Amino acid sequence: MRPPPLWLLWLLLYGLGATAPPLDSFSQLAAPQHLNLHLYNDEQILSWAPSPPTNDTRPVVYQVEYKFITGSWNKVKDVNCTDITETKCDFTGGGGLKSFTGLRLVHLRVRAKQGSLTSKWVTSSQFEHYCNVTVGPPKNISVTPGKGSLIIHFSPPFDVTTEVTFEYHVHYWEKTGTQQVSGPFEKNSIVLDDLKSFRVYCLQIETQLIVKNKSNCRPKSSFSNVSCQETTAKDYTRLQVTLILLGISLSLLVLMGACFYLFLKYQSQVKYWFQAPPNIPEQIKEYLKDPEQPILEVLDKDSSPKDDAWDSVSIISSLEKEQDRVLQTL
Template sequence: SATIGPPKVKRVAVSSDSLLIIVTPPFGSEAGDFFEYHVSYWENATSATRKETKTSNTLFKIGNLKELTLYCFRIQVELVTHSDLHLLGLQSVPECYTTTISEATKAGYIILFFLLVFIFVSLVTAGLFFLWRHHKTLKYWSQPPLEIPSHFEEYLKDPSMAVTDMLDPYAEDDPQDSLSVLFCGEGSQACGSSLDGDGQAHLRSSSSESEVT
């Protein structure tokens, strides 16, 4: 017996919850004969769970589908003759389509988007107002901590050591720069002779310098 080929899918209209399919029969039927179309469909390309429906119309709809979901289907034709003979044909090649998003869901996404934008702008505004209101406090806390100079820190640890360090430079001065004070008592010839000798030496030095000049 002859094999009946699969029907040809002419058009598929995709919506958010259905697929509207138009098919053409493999050949024209005789009077009293008609075709039935066995449609099997499943969610996603690898799903093992399949649903089936049957119709005798060349325009039919697969309904109750999920939004933004990939669905695949294939069709097998069955010829029913006037003598009530049922002949199954070959199955068509699977075709896959993704459902669209509904207007209600799209409106919900738009509202959610503007709500998130409003929340973001509100948080940014509140943050800027907080910074403006407390900028002095934030500036104070952001400054680095004050550090005590090392010599003051040493003084605080050991004040006696600091006083000794302050007096030491005077002890280390050049002896030639120091001033000697000589006390002479009354009637001390040694002191007088010493002063006279120094005075005469100073006078001789001064007179010799004037002569050179």
């Protein structure tokens, strides 16, 4: 027996009120590709590569949905990620942020739409915000030099719930020294003491997010920018400097006193040591210039006759004449 023709089957089906099966719309529009979830501090941004272009001139829009590990798929509340033209969905600051924080397992999925055409859903891998986030460095870091110390103040990278806490490690070093690590610290104020005075120290702060009661959850950490400061003098160093200056002053006073005493005691010898050396007479210098000259002529050449000359000689009176004059007067 031959099978009935196809037109007869079609007539029987549609004649009985049956509807034709819908076309497979998934095969008509390509799905988004390369989903990427950006988790940095409190930022949560899902991005993807657009669907390949088609000959259709209608715009391509995207829809984003989420679900928890034991829930159903839902649209993201308070964040417009339905029928959007851009290829990312920013959950930061919206209702999704409150839903996706903490340690709840979350799935995200995206599909493309173009008019009546729809692509398949593309699902991202599950994530836990506190376990998969990259923790940035502290904010508002200030470093104040102290007496042989550095005082550090800062703010946490972002707000967290009671399920987790921040720990900080300080990596510091002299400009020409080796790196050291201090920590962990839980407070936002840290003092690095026992440092050398008047030395330049550089430091970086590392932030770690510690999830309580979950040792296998270790999110990525990051370092702050390098900050350098010079320490000031310690109290005992200032005292030492004062004592050193006082000792130098006393030593100088003692040395000056000893020098003055020795000068008074050996004054004649000091004068002898510091007196000018004897000069060679000019006649001898002339003779040494020309030794062939007779030495006596050289000595008489420059002798001044004024030294032995007398302008006049007069005798005022003699003792005998004075006595006779006195007797005659009497």
